[in-house]
Amino acid sequence: MDRGDVTWRGYWPAAPTPFDTEGRLDEDAWRALLRLYLAQGVHGVLVNGSTGEWFSQTPDERRSVARIAVEEIGGRIPVVVGVTAYTPGEAARLARHAADIGADGALATPPPYVHPSPAETLAFYTEVCAATDLPFMVYNWPRGVAVDMAADQDLIRRLCDIDTVVAVKDSTGDWLRMLTTVESVGDRVRVFGSFLHRRGLAVLLGIGGDGNIDGGALGAPFAVPYYEAVRAGDRETARHWADRYTALSSALVNPDYSGRFASPVPQLKAAMALLGQPGGTVRPPLLPVTDPDALAAIERAVKAAGLPEAPTAEAR
Template sequence: MDRDDVSWRGYWPAAPTPFTAAGALDEQAWRALLQLYAAQRVHGVLVNGSTGEWFSQTPAERRRVTEIAVAELSGRAPVVIGVTAYTAAEAIDLARHAAETGADGVLATPPPYVHPGPDEILAFYRAVSSATDLPFMVYNWPRGVSVDISAHPGLMRRLADLDRVVAIKDSTGDWLRMLATVEAVSEQVRVFGSFLHRRGLAVLMELGGDGNIDGGGLGAPFAVPYYEAVAAGNAKAARGWADRYAGLSARLINPDYSGVHGTPIAQLKAAMAILGQPGGQVRPPLLPIADPAAIDAIGAVLRESGLAETLAQGGVAAR
């Protein structure tokens, strides 16, 4: 398989998993969130990724979250399931369930905590990606697993050569390394990275790259039309949408993907609560943001970026 075997592109939320205040999986809120994404016409959805708090779910819960997502979004947007786990065997079990459920693809980081070397990373991805017939997305997430795939010369290309790998999500905090990934493999596999700004637009227009997978999808009203403008070759319109998105994201997320006003997932869910979106609560070990000053600061970003007003006016971008 290669990049031409899938149509994955554009703006995808990495969906948060809603929990109740008591810590239970909130299936009603999860369905409502998926319907919101469909209404916003996002180009795909990542389920049970880092933002989905896979690390605090049981295997049964991860399967249930997958089943609901596929049922709600089937035929409306690609659904890729995160199967990150500490061992290949665990990831394979989740990948096989995703395939049985009807997902469009699977994704995994290298095993967290383990600090594997290049050959071990390659062996892990060879085992997990070959366990099903689903297209596979490699996820480089140094902040979460303490290993930066892009720091190992030639490793991205070795991973892109695996039979089922069709895409790479490169979330290194080093933007130049992400550009090196684009240069190395974007003609072979899809590359999702940091492109939602004017520098990213220049890369998309001239060098390559396919989309952003964004924690939570708050910026969808700005990011969806950005990628539609990119697809149409309309750089002027894309610059305008990029500036609006940057006015939101740069005040909430630092360049290393940490949150400005709290833990990123807790901050996201606080913002969603302010906007009346069905994000639910975080689950321990994460804690909700309770500091009134932090909540006020998040609310100010949502207002001053124009996002709150856009949503209040029914801000669903047209394709």
């Protein structure tokens, strides 16, 4: 497989998993959120990633979240399932389930906490990718796993040699390293990174790159038309939407992907609640945002960006 075997591009939510106040998976809210994403015109959805709080779910819950996503939106836009785990066996089992339910692909970071060496990282992905024929997305997430694979482009290239690897999600905090990934492997695999700004526009129209996978997709009203303008080669329109998105993102998120007013997922769900979006609440170890000053700051950022409330249409 290579980048030509998938059509993955554009703006994708890394979807949060809605929990109710008792900590249970809120299936109705989850289905409503998936329909909202369709109504917003996003180009794909990642479920059970970091934003989806995979770490606080049981394996059965992760399977339920993935199954519901495929039921609701499968066949209309790509659904890629996060299978990150501490061992390759566990990740492989989740990948096989994703294949069984008809997901379009799977994604994983290196094992969290482990700090694997390049050889161990390559062995992990080799085993997980061999578990299914699903197209696979390698996820570089140094903030979450304390290993920045983009610092070792030889490793990135060797990972992209694995037969089913068709994409890299490079969320390094070092933008120039992300550009190196585009230059290094972008001719062979899809690269999702940080492109939603004027510098990113220049890269997309010049060097390459394919899209953003964004925690929660608060910026969908700006990012979706941005990527449509990029696809059409309309620089002026793309710059307009890039500036709108950048203003929102910089008001809420630090350059290292931490939240300005709370942990990223609680901050996201607080903002979603302000917009009437069905994000639910978080699960321990995360805590909901309750500080009045933080909530007021999040509300100011959302209002200043001019974000609309959730549309009533269920799908595009």
